[in-house]
Amino acid sequence: MTGTATTFGALVTQNNANVRKALKGGVLVAPMSQALPSSLTIDSPTTPGTPVLQTLTGFTSLGFFDDSGAVFDENINSSDIAAWGELAPVRRDITSDVTALKVTGLETNKTTLATYFGVDATTLVPDATTAELQIPKNASPVALYYRVLVLSQDGAAGSEYWIARMLPRASLTNIGSMTFASKDTPIAYDMEFTAYKDATAGYSVMTYLAGPGWKTNKTGAGF
Numbered sequence: 306m307t308g309t310a311t312t313f314g315a316l317v318t319q320n321n322a323n324v325r326k327a328l329k330g331g332v333l334v335a336p337m338s339q340a341l342p343s344s345l346t347i348d349s350p351t352t353p354g355t356p357v358l359q360t361l362t363g364f365t366s367l368g369f370f371d372d373s374g375a376v377f378d379e380n381i382n383s384s385d386i387a388a389w390g391e392l393a394p395v396r397r398d399i400t401s402d403v404t405a406l407k408v409t410g411l412e413t414n415k416t417t418l419a420t421y422f423g424v425d426a427t428t429l430v431p432d433a434t435t436a437e438l439q440i441p442k443n444a445s446p447v448a449l450y451y452r453v454l455v456l457s458q459d460g461a462a463g464s465e466y467w468i469a470r471m472l473p474r475a476s477l478t479n480i481g482s483m484t485f486a487s488k489d490t491p492i493a494y495d496m497e498f499t500a501y502k503d504a505t506a507g508y509s510v511m512t513y514l515a516g517p518g519w520k521t522n523k524t525g526a527g528f
Contacts, residue, residue, distance in 0.1 A: 323526050325466055327374060327457030332367045332408055334420060335452040339363035341473055341506055345456075345513040355517055358467065364454060367420065368412030371493065375455045376407040377470065403499060404510050406455065406472065409481070410494035421494040423449055423477060448476050453498055464518040471511040473503035 339362070346356040382401045385394035410417045419426035422440050431438045453472040460466045481495025502509040519526075 320525050322522055325459050325468065327468065328459050330370075330374060330455065330457035332370065332375060332410075333361065333364040333454045333456065334367065334416060335361075335363040335365070335454075337450050337452065337474065339452055341452065341471070341503075345467060345469055346515045356515055356520055361454070364452070365416045367408075367410050367417050368414055369410070371409040371411060373409060375457075377455075378405040378407065379403075380405065404472070405478070406453065406470075406475070406498040406500065408455075408496055408498075410496065411491055413492060413494075417494050420451070420477060421480060421496055425449075450474050450476050450501070451498075453500075458516075460516065460518040464521065465516040466518040467513065467516040469513040469515075471513070472498060472500040473506040473508065473511070474501045475499065476501065 342359065342361055345358065347359040349355040349357045380401070380403045381399060384398045384400050386396040388395040410421070415426055415429055418424075418438075418440060419429055423443065423446055424440065429438060429440065451472075453475040454469060455472075456467065456469040458465055458467055475498040477496055478499040479497040481497075483492065483494070484490055485492065500509040
């Protein structure tokens with residue numbers, strides 16, 4: 306047998322600097338009328354060469370979430386063609402690829418209430434005298450669509466990694482049960498969004514990797 310000699314370490318390259326965690330994060334929503342940002346970061350106006358997060362006009366934070374964070378489920382279905390005498394399919398076509406986002410909000414705020422109950426946030430107006438807020442369940446609900454951004458951060462100050470996913474057209478397709486109880490059970494808002502392709506953007510999910518830590522380590526990540 307002929308070939309070029311090497312070692313296990315040369316073949317199996319490993320770098321613990323590439324192991325990332327979402328140490329903290331949040332979910333921001335915006336109406337479909339809001340233009341999508343062209344990027345997550347911009348060059349720092351005060352320290353050129355350093356990426357910084359840019360202001361996202363029209364996006365509002367849903368606040369705190371439970372410690373399960375944001376969970377993305379990828380549901381891929383395919384059609385396989387079998388051939389006579391072959392044990393494995395001879396052709397496979399992807400028939401659907403749907404991304405779902407699951408989060409459980411902990412804050413009872415305007416944006417979370419509007420999203421969870423599927424109502425227009427502008428209709429949530431507390432009573433002028435008592436501040437009582439009433440949210441009637443819509444007898445004929447319609448699907449509402451949002452821009453949804455999940456933004457997470459890893460790394461120390463000055464070396465942040467921002468790993469994010471934008472759903473340019475997302476709809477709330479399921480909500481979990483709401484529990485009124487004491488002890489360690491807060492009133493929570495369990496929500497599941499489904500991502501749909503935005504005709505203008507041309508995608509259903511955009512993933513971002515950015516930040517000063519990413520810029521410094523991108524070569525170690527293979528870029």
